[in-house]
Amino acid sequence: MTLTTILPVQAAQITEWAAARGEAAWLTERRLQALELAASLELPKPEKTKLDRWNLSDYGTFKAAAVVSSQSDLPSAAQDLIEEGTQNLIVQHNSGVVFTSLSEELSAKGVIFTDLETAAREHEVLVKKYLGTAVKPSEHQVSALHHAAWNGGVFLYVPKNVELEVPLQAVFLSDDASASFAPHILVVADTNSRVTYVDNYVSAGLNGSVLHNGAVEVIALDGAKVQYATVHQFGKEVTDVSYRRALLSNDADIEWIVGEMNDGDTVADTATTLNGRGTHSDAKIIAIGSGAQKLNFTTRAVHFGKSSESDMFTRAVMREEAQAIINGITKIEHGATKSNGQQTEKVLMLSPNARGDANPILLIDEDDVMAGHAASVGKVNPDQVYYLMSRGISKTNAERLIIYGFLAPIIAEIPLELLRTRLQRIVERKLGQ
Structure with a gap:
């Protein structure tokens, strides 16, 4: 049939x-x-x-x-x-x-x-x-x-x-x-x-x-x-x-x-x-999940050229019941000698019901290369909150500063000032500030 x-x-x-x-x-x-x-x-x-x-x-x-x-x-x-x-x-x-x-x-x-x-x-x-x-x-x-x-x-x-x-x-x-x-x-x-x-x-x-x-x-x-x-x-x-x-x-x-x-x-x-040879890719991704959102973000770099380089940097904040899958995939094909592929995925969870999975994946088919990855999933560091509170900052503002600092390296890269400012406002809204 x-x-x-x-x-x-x-x-x-x-x-x-x-x-x-x-x-x-x-x-x-x-x-x-x-x-x-x-x-x-x-x-x-x-x-x-x-x-x-x-x-x-x-x-x-x-x-x-x-x-x-x-x-x-x-x-x-x-x-x-x-x-x-x-x-x-x-x-x-x-x-x-x-x-x-x-x-x-x-x-x-x-x-x-x-x-x-x-x-x-x-x-x-x-x-x-x-x-x-x-x-x-x-x-x-x-x-x-x-x-x-x-x-x-x-x-x-x-x-x-x-x-x-x-x-x-x-x-x-x-x-x-x-x-x-x-x-x-x-x-x-x-x-x-x-x-x-x-x-x-x-x-x-x-x-x-x-x-x-x-x-x-x-x-x-x-x-x-x-x-x-x-x-x-x-x-x-x-x-x-x-x-x-x-x-x-x-x-x-x-x-x-x-x-x-x-x-x-x-x-x-x-x-x-x-x-091609000597190519370079740099990917910076930030994401914020809230409510009951289901999110899946994949960033990939596939190396064919010799002496090619890739960097992937993802930071995500999950709150309420949001669920996110964060995938980083670096693939270095046979023949792509002297290539270098690096990736980092970091997820910050603001709720016990939120979920973030960080999956760094390296697929290497060549010997003469460099490749590395780092991944972390966790909550706001209480030691950092305590430090800021000891300087007279409220707990709410302390957590907000830490979150903004977590996302700032990518927001700062937006090439239009109006878009950077609007993105900052979106972050504040998404985080309920």
């Missing part, structure tokens, strides 16, 4: 949505191929998390977004996240991008910064070449469905030898539970280029459940340096499933800075493949 997989998205919907957007024919064909593939694939199987028990069917329906000409016309929830005077900005509101801005200076340098749907029409060669190379439709059913149903998104291309001094920013806002919301981010940093990209995901006023099935692809060619900062702050109504991937060529470098501040259930997988 043959079982038929019933998918939450159908081919007729994909075709209808694509026609409504005036999408390039080749992209629609790729979507339909991904949808067909999804029917034959299983759900991903993150460590100790059973996604078959999660609601992963709330894709909603495509709703055309009303484009605005000024930042002042954006929803307030989006405006709150934008630095004053920002010139390089993309804002997605539910199913589509509604605002795009790129300075004349960067445009003159050949920088492309637009929504991915537009890029597929106007920069077909580039998008065709790189779309789906880091987050492949064949990974699992969720990635295949993403490639079938993504909307809006960002395409950022930095030409060869162009070094950008100012960050480029994007904001993704979901405030209509019936609207599909699945942005795809594609960053291509050409040879010897340098760029900082920052985005923020937020929900507001939702009156129903939403699935965010998002994907990020970063392609760093020889000698390119990419700093990628992202903060997710969805409400309880949103189930957040995010896959981030980077592919590094010779001497390329990526720095991930990730703030996982959602109130709903979350699975996030951030992985770097160090293909």
Whole structure:
């Protein structure tokens, strides 16, 4: 007997949505191929998390977004996240991008910064070449469905030898539970280029459940340096499933800075493949869990290139009944001699009912390498609290200072001051301060 997989998205919907957007024919064909593939694939199987028990069917329906000409016309929830005077900005509101801005200076340098749907029409060669190379439709059913149903998104291309001094920013806002919301981010940093990209995901006023099935692809060619900062702050109504991937060529470098501040259930997988020699990946992740959240965060580095280096640093705070699985995976393949992979996972639990599992994993297939890991799970150190209280600080403020100090090394790395300040406020709210 043959079982038929019933998918939450159908081919007729994909075709209808694509026609409504005036999408390039080749992209629609790729979507339909991904949808067909999804029917034959299983759900991903993150460590100790059973996604078959999660609601992963709330894709909603495509709703055309009303484009605005000024930042002042954006929803307030989006405006709150934008630095004053920002010139390089993309804002997605539910199913589509509604605002795009790129300075004349960067445009003159050949920088492309637009929504991915537009890029597929106007920069077909580039998008065709790189779309789906880091987050492949064949990974699992969720990635295949993403490639079938993504909307809006960002395409950022930095030409060869162009070094950008100012960050480029994007904001993704979901405030209509019936609207599909699945942005795809594609960053291509050409040879010897340098760029900082920052985005923020937020929900507001939702009156129903939403699935965010998002994907990020970063392609760093020889000698390119990419700093990628992202903060997710969805409400309880949103189930957040995010896959981030980077592919590094010779001497390329990526720095991930990730703030996982959602109130709903979350699975996030951030992985770097160090293909070239002399590559470097640095991943810094902070997370706060509260209520009855179920969280699963995986950070991975896979070494193929010789003399490649990776660092992974994760800090998580769990309160109330939140449960988190924190996975760090360093894989050094045979032939990646002189490589060095290091990782640290630390979990601080603020409640006897909270749970945090830190799982450092080293998979080494080469002798001439260095690799190491450290992991800890514990409560606020009472000796530290006592010391601060002996200096006249209340117990509540003492615990708060210790927690902020625990998270500060990563918060300080956020490259936009407004985002750092907002992240601080989110931390205070999540910790009930």
